[in-house]
Every structure is written in C-alpha cells, then in structure tokens.
Amino acid sequence: MAQYSETLVGTALDGVFTALADPTRREVVRRLGRGPMSVGDLAREFPMTLPSFMKHVRTLEANGLIRTAKTGRVRTCALRRERLALVDDWLAEQRRVWESRTDRLEQFVTDPEEHQ
Amino acid sequence: MAQYSETLVGTALDGVFTALADPTRREVVRRLGRGPMSVGDLAREFPMTLPSFMKHVRTLEANGLIRTAKTGRVRTCALRRERLALVDDWLAEQRRVWESRTDRLEQFVTDPEEHQ
C-alpha cells in the first residue's frame, strides 16, 4: 500500500493549499498582487484584531506565499508569485493524468453511467 | 473595512482548497483522474483504516471534487474535473490583478528593495 505519487509526502503543496484555503489569506494574496503593503495597511481592511491577522501573515510567509521584512517599526509584505506556480504545476499534472485516460479505458469495469 | 473581493465569503474556493490541502485527498483525486474506482479499491492504497479513509471521501464529495454512488454494497467514486477549474479561475484572476500592477506603480511608497 501507500506509495503516494508526490515524492515527499508533507510537500510544499500541503502548505500552499492550506494557506489558500482561508478567505482572509486569499484576499491578502490578492491585495499583494497589486504591490507590497505594510501589515498595518493590510490589517485595516479585515474584521479582526491585529494579532489574529498576524497569524495569517505568518502562515502565508511560512508557506512561502509572501515575503516580509521589517524596516523601523513597519513590516512590509510582498507576494511571491513563483510559489503560486506550484498550484499551476499540480493542476497541469492532473490534466496529464486524465488525458492519458482513454489509453486504459478497459480498466473501468464499473457501471457505465458512472463514467462522467 | 472588510469587503472581501470574492462576493460570497464562505465560497466554494474555501472547500476546494481545503480538500486539496491534504496529501491523501490529492492522491485520491490523482487516481480518480485515471477513471472511477470503488472506495475499497482506493482505500487499499492508503495507510489508514477504512473509516478514516471514508472521511476523506466524504470531504471530497462535500466539496464537489468527486461524485459517488452506491450500487449494491459497493460505492464507486468518480472525479468531477470541472470543479478543479475553480482553482484555475482563481489563479487566472490573480494574474489579471498583478498584470495591471504597473498601471499603479505610484502607490508603492515603500522601500524600493521590497519591490520583488
């Protein structure tokens, strides 16, 4: 049993998808798409306290979706677009898998109406 | 504050990303890409008990990534590829956002070295 096809099981994909599973974090990614912003400026847009918001920032950074740096008392966040490419890559691999589907149609011994 | 850009906050995107955040579920999606399979056949490949595995199946179904149907005592699962398109769409929107970035460069009053 077992053998997951992704070589490492606890992959970066886990983190990236987890990070994007939260609407607040997706919105942060979206806003940073327009350019870097400070934590404070970002936080002001969301209905939660700063400490709570900071957790999202740290999650995004820990999973490589953003980069942050502190200058004086201000921490600026910037999107790391290349990290989103992991999602693209995974989707592309899926497509590769199902495009080879017709090659092995004989495997599907299930009810015909189950075939999408 | 607030106004998240996705119209509904608890969107389908939450569920889709959450479902894909787990390596077991991603692997199920991958395998179903090759064609429908029964819960039992799928489960045999994973290092966990059937009840545990069934939770993943239900999560995938609840979030629309797979369709399942029972015939006799066997439940067959099939991928719903169209649901993965939501991820594609979100990524495409991101690209749209950051491609319009240069239009408003004057907004970035932050440290120049922060600009990726």
Place this chain on the structure above:
DNA sequence: CGAATACTGTGCCATAAGGCTAAGTATTAC
C-alpha cells in the same frame, strides 16, 4: 523625554481535522 504608533508575545478558548477502535447494516457468495 514622553507619547503615539506598529507591531509582537503570551495565553486562553472553541471548534474542526484526522486518526483510531468497535460495533452495526446491507449485499453477495457458498
């Protein structure tokens, strides 16, 4: 220097996630 600003750290809380065992139900096989 004292006050305001912008985080940061700590600890608490409620719910959800992901796993297990054990027992139950419905089909199918013998």
Place this chain on the structure above:
DNA sequence: GTAATACTTAGCCTTATGGCACAGTATTCG
C-alpha cells in the same frame, strides 16, 4: 441461511486552526 464482504455509524482522542484580550517592545513624533 450462514458467512464473508463492503461499507457505515458512533464515540473517543490528540493536535491544529482561527479568533480573542492583554501586556510588552521597539520606533518615531512632537
């Protein structure tokens, strides 16, 4: 009709998640 198969249900456990309040630190402003 008994037994094996293929889930399914229920309950428990541990850890993770996402939120809070409150207190603390480091910069910058006046």
